[in-house]
Amino acid sequence: MDLQGAFHVYDTTLRDGAQQEGLNLSVADKLNIARQLDGLGVGYIEGGWPGANPKDTEFFRRAKEELDLRHARLAAFGATRRAGVKAADDPLVAALRDSGASVVTLVAKSHDRHVELALRTTLEENLAMVRDTVTHLREEGQTVFLDAEHFFDGYRDNRAYALEVLRTAAEAGADVVALCDTNGGMLPGWVSDVVHDVIETTGARVGIHCHNDTGCAVANTLAAVDAGATHVQGTLNGYGERTGNADLVAVVANLELKLDRQVLPQGLLREATRIAHAVAEVTNVPPASRQPYVGTSAFAHKAGLHASAIKVDPNLYQHMDPVAVGNDMRLLVSDMAGRASIELKGQELGYDLSGDKELVTRVTARVKEMEQRGFTFEAADASFELLLAEEVEGRRPSYFEIESWRVITETRPDGEAVSEATVKLRSEGVRYVVTGEGNGPVNALDAALREAIGQAFPEVAKFELIDYKVRILDQGHGTDAITRVLIETSDGESSWVTVGVGHNVIEASWGALVDGLTFGLRRHHR
Numbered sequence: 001m002d003l004q005g006a007f008h009v010y011d012t013t014l015r016d017g018a019q020q021e022g023l024n025l026s027v028a029d030k031l032n033i034a035r036q037l038d039g040l041g042v043g044y045i046e047g048g049w050p051g052a053n054p055k056d057t058e059f060f061r062r063a064k065e066e067l068d069l070r071h072a073r074l075a076a077f078g079a080t081r082r083a084g085v086k087a088a089d090d091p092l093v094a095a096l097r098d099s100g101a102s103v104v105t106l107v108a109k110s111h112d113r114h115v116e117l118a119l120r121t122t123l124e125e126n127l128a129m130v131r132d133t134v135t136h137l138r139e140e141g142q143t144v145f146l147d148a149e150h151f152f153d154g155y156r157d158n159r160a161y162a163l164e165v166l167r168t169a170a171e172a173g174a175d176v177v178a179l180c181d182t183n184g185g186m187l188p189g190w191v192s193d194v195v196h197d198v199i200e201t202t203g204a205r206v207g208i209h210c211h212n213d214t215g216c217a218v219a220n221t222l223a224a225v226d227a228g229a230t231h232v233q234g235t236l237n238g239y240g241e242r243t244g245n246a247d248l249v250a251v252v253a254n255l256e257l258k259l260d261r262q263v264l265p266q267g268l269l270r271e272a273t274r275i276a277h278a279v280a281e282v283t284n285v286p287p288a289s290r291q292p293y294v295g296t297s298a299f300a301h302k303a304g305l306h307a308s309a310i311k312v313d314p315n316l317y318q319h320m321d322p323v324a325v326g327n328d329m330r331l332l333v334s335d336m337a338g339r340a341s342i343e344l345k346g347q348e349l350g351y352d353l354s355g356d357k358e359l360v361t362r363v364t365a366r367v368k369e370m371e372q373r374g375f376t377f378e379a380a381d382a383s384f385e386l387l388l389a390e391e392v393e394g395r396r397p398s399y400f401e402i403e404s405w406r407v408i409t410e411t412r413p414d415g416e417a418v419s420e421a422t423v424k425l426r427s428e429g430v431r432y433v434v435t436g437e438g439n440g441p442v443n444a445l446d447a448a449l450r451e452a453i454g455q456a457f458p459e460v461a462k463f464e465l466i467d468y469k470v471r472i473l474d475q476g477h478g479t480d481a482i483t484r485v486l487i488e489t490s491d492g493e494s495s496w497v498t499v500g501v502g503h504n505v506i507e508a509s510w511g512a513l514v515d516g517l518t519f520g521l522r523r524h525h526r
């Protein structure tokens with residue numbers, strides 16, 4: 001497939017995405033993300049603005065040596081020449097020319113008010129800035145795209161001038177004029193009307209760049225494509241200024257799966273979930289679980305009635321097969337579960353419960369009763385699996401019997417508070433009495449418990465508590481409230497979450513800790 005031909009998928013995660021509050025990418029991060037984007041098969045990767053800051057300049061220098069892109073071309077982003085300067089003499093234009101990128105995307109003003117107020121120049125000089133800069137870069141052998149900044153607002157205020165900017169760029173040799181909804185205020189119908197008019201009036205190849213301030217960035221992008229745009233810009237996970245840009249994965253998934261337009265190389269859309277999550281690791285921005293297509297909740301089903309229909313056919317409650325974007329269907333167990341939810345969840349965990357209605361009814365009732373007391377199983381799959389195993393196998397999986405535990409916290413002479421726990425238990429016929437220290441009571445209990453069990457099961461040494469969350473359930477009761485604790489434990493290869501509930505935060509933590517170790521041992525021994 002000709003990625004740079006019939007239809008352009010243009011990613012600006014490394015430039016507009018990096019303009020998101022709280023997102024700060026090193027050069028190594030940018031190189032890493034560029035490789036991921038190439039793996040998704042986008043046609044263009046906008047790497048940043050060379051010359052604007054040392055990091056972006058360095059990115060383009062290293063990209064030449066280190067990036068071996070299979071699908072994408074690298075694009076350098078920057079502004080047209082400044083007013084009153086020759087394009088060849090403008091240092092920022094020179095940085096674009098010398099960046100090594102074969103494509104340059106020039107941002108240009110297309111709204112007359114911006115020309116007069118922000119650039120503080122004449123409308124004629126702005127046209128000359130566009131013409132000269134495009135011509136200069138074309139003469140240097142680069143492909144040029146034009147990002148017409150504030151195009152839609154400019155079109156409303158002064159249609160003739162906004163269109164003149166596009167014509168000027170196209171006549172000077174720009175391959176694409178991308179209409180930018182810079183302030184993100186548009187709605188799909190409006191975008192559609194403007195794109196139709198631009199194509200009819202200018203005949204230029206039109207691209208679209210939408211921000212999400214009305215929550216319509218993806219819809220606006222699709223409306224533009226429907227009206228004839230053949231170049232879409234967006235970012236992974238919708239990163240970007242303010243409320244972000246169009247989420248490029250949602251855009252391409254909609255184009256391929258709903259509108260039957262192949263815009264990525266065959267088969268690569270299936271990498272979307274993996275890549276969206278891998279990039280979130282690099283940006284260190286937690287992925288939104290409800291993100292369309294690739295979110296962990298995108299195909300998660302909680303309501304009992306949904307599960308009962310899904311049991312017959314998953315498509316009854318799904319708009320598409322999650323496999324097409326590399327995602328998975330998940331069944332959530334909670335007080336909204338019915339028997340079908342439990343049966344399907346059991347299947348997911350390797351238990352065929354279809355022949356035992358009574359057991360399924362019992363588990364459903366237990367889940368509802370425990371959730372009423374404060375437990376939550378949708379967030380604690382491992383505790384649910386232990387409950388299910390107990391019902392199926394007739395006894396709770398157990399590798400040790402707790403005799404007693406206690407924990408004290410005291411201040412040392414230097415004022416530091418430390419905790420000490422003692423745990424007494426029996427495992428494999430041996431009695432263990434072990435103390436553990438920690439910077440808090442849960443830390444001390446965890447240390448003592450693992451030390452004791454580790455003597456009978458050395459594999460416990462690999463287990464590590466990686467997350468600990470406390471939630472007060474009945475907030476009206478202050479320190480007397482019921483507490484829920486969620487603990488995530490890892491064995492270095494995978495992790496699992498367990499839940500404990502109690503009036504006492506230590507008691508709740510203890511329940512989650514014991515479940516966490518029990519689940520880990522069970523998984524190891526199975």
Ligand SMILES: CC(=O)SCCNC(=O)CCNC(=O)[C@H](O)C(C)(C)COP(=O)(O)OP(=O)(O)OC[C@H]1O[C@@H](n2cnc3c(N)ncnc32)[C@H](O)[C@@H]1OP(=O)(O)O
Nearest residue numbers: 049051052053079080081082107108109118119120149182
């Ligand atoms: C819509 C978008 O998201 S476009 C991308 C925006 N991204 C960024 O701004 C990030 C990178 N930017 C930067 O590092 C800096 O702003 C720079 C290097 C580009 C410019 O820095 P400075 O020269 O210090 O100026 P400053 O940031 O205040 O910008 C104002 C200048 O840019 C000029 N300018 C603004 N827009 C444009 C444009 N589209 N074309 C040409 N010049 C422009 C203004 O006329 C003004 O010039 P002047 O100083 O000669 O009056």
Ligand SMILES: CC(=O)C(=O)O
Nearest residue numbers: 107147149150180182
């Ligand atoms: C160019 C760009 O990022 C915008 O106008 O939003």
